[in-house]
Amino acid sequence: MRNLLSFLTRTPVVAALLVALGVAAEFVSGATVQIWSFLLVNVLLAQSINLLTGVAGQISLGHAGFLGIGAYGSALLMKNFGLPLPLTLLAGAAMGAVSGWLLSFAAGRVREFYLAMMTLGFGMIFYEVVREWTSVTGGMMGLSGVPSPGLRTLTLFGWSVGPTAYFQIMLAVVAGVVWLLRNFVTSPFGRAFFAIHVSEVAAGSIGVPRARTKRNAYMLSAALAGLAGGFYAHLVGYLGPETFGLHRSVEVLVMAVVGGLGTLAGPVLGAVVFTYLPEKLQIFAEYQFMVYGLILLLSFVLLPRGLAGLLLPRPRFAKDVTPLPAAPPAAPKPSGSGPLLSAEGVSISFLGLRALDNASVTVGVGEILGLVGPNGSGKSTLVNIISGIYRPGDGRVTFDGAAITGLPDHAVARRGALRTFQDPRLVPAFTVRENVLLGGHRLYRQNPLAAALNLPGALREDAAMLGRADAIIAMAGLSHLADTPVRDLPYGDQRMTELSRVILADPRLVMLDEPAAGLSEVELQRLGGLVRHLKERGVGVILIEHHMDFLNELVDRVVVLDSGRVIYQGGMAGMYRDPAVVAAYLGTETHPGEAVHA
């Protein structure tokens, strides 16, 4: 079954099936064409919510609002101003996009429960506006007389468009939209949506701007819903507010969830089920809603990844291109006059706790700096400040000759200062290779349109990035796991994947937060090899670590923090003899070469 379905989802097979469906519409009954047309509206809607919720992780309980904006917009423009179908459909999508963009300013600031409430509020406001704005929308009486193929009142370039032709037009447009979506989702822009979904902090750390990315997700998703609305308006020829109530928003969401969020086939499967199910359930007469509810409950429990997760192979999150051979590593960048990174007099407090107190560190080009100290001494906080996650209360951070104090994390990453986290922050459903590709985000030059159209330049860039990613994966010893989703991997491999992601970004400074924790001896050696590779390329490295053996072999210098203050700077050997360090961190029993478990 799975083999058959995976064969059916191949591009040439899908194209042949679509052509067959378009031709078949000529030979089936009017009722069948009608239900196929509703199915296509549902496919668009389910794809729309999947992009926002399944891909970008932003829940929406007001999607019927975007559908309605497109529907009324398209209907009114044709009915009142006589605009042609292509223009009204485009205008419906554009109106959806603008409303999604506007909503994102408020919705982009909140998460989860609050986001659900806010989008619910948007849907309710839209519903009330339609009900009350009688002069434009017809209020509760509805808007009738919308040019429609069923009434033979819809024309296109002077030709009367009947139900079958309308279905064929919709089929071509929906197929085109899904093709564009597939290309987009497997591009760096689509992967950025997934990154935001899983961890906004991790997304920021590779240079993905969270606010702009969420805005784009809302805008694109609402444009698709608006387009679905335009098609719907002409399909039925009548619009009433009840179509755009809360139940519709919930139905759209459920459709995508049951089909399988985060995949492109899922929404199609969900749309098929939810177009046909209500009709089939009519045999249960007055019990049909109970049966409907039961099916939903069962599918949520039994199909956590939806129908697509059950029936189809794992989706890909990168384009199917042949990797170009990776160019040899770039020559070390020339060093400027000053250090690569300098943090001077940095202080920060949390609710009165002084986590950093006038701390200063520098890192030179190609220098590996160990950052050590007891738990809670401020090491991660310092890296959080340098990488733009926290804004310091006092002090100044300079990177590559420019002040970066207070810059947001994605801007710092885009300049080439990248980091890893104590707990690896990866996209669990992505393979090792797809996670590593995320690191290239700051380097891509293609634009979203080129990515969605699979233009040759964009594909070439993808192939070059894939070649580089594979070379780094090989260096990290992960080649045999490149196609394994990281959620199935042990901790050590996840850490190496995260570090490989950072290396792909071609960084100038890398901050590693306890990278050796939980690694085996072999993995430690590989990690050491990667850090040395960075040094050879002139990259500055900050290494937070408790593993003294590991540090001994690698670092040029150490900085020791205690209670937010720098208590030692210099070589490792001197650190062991420093009374302040011994008292605060190492303890009298510790000898060079021993791990410190602070």
Ligand SMILES: Nc1ncnc2c1ncn2[C@@H]1O[C@H](COP(=O)(O)OP(=O)(O)OP(=O)(O)O)[C@@H](O)[C@H]1O
């Ligand atoms: N966002 C925050 N809110 C409140 N307190 C914080 C925050 N971030 C850090 N702290 C506090 O600042 C102090 C320094 O924490 P930090 O994580 O930088 O220490 P660390 O040296 O990295 O420790 P570890 O080795 O355990 O990772 C701790 O007391 C911590 O509880």
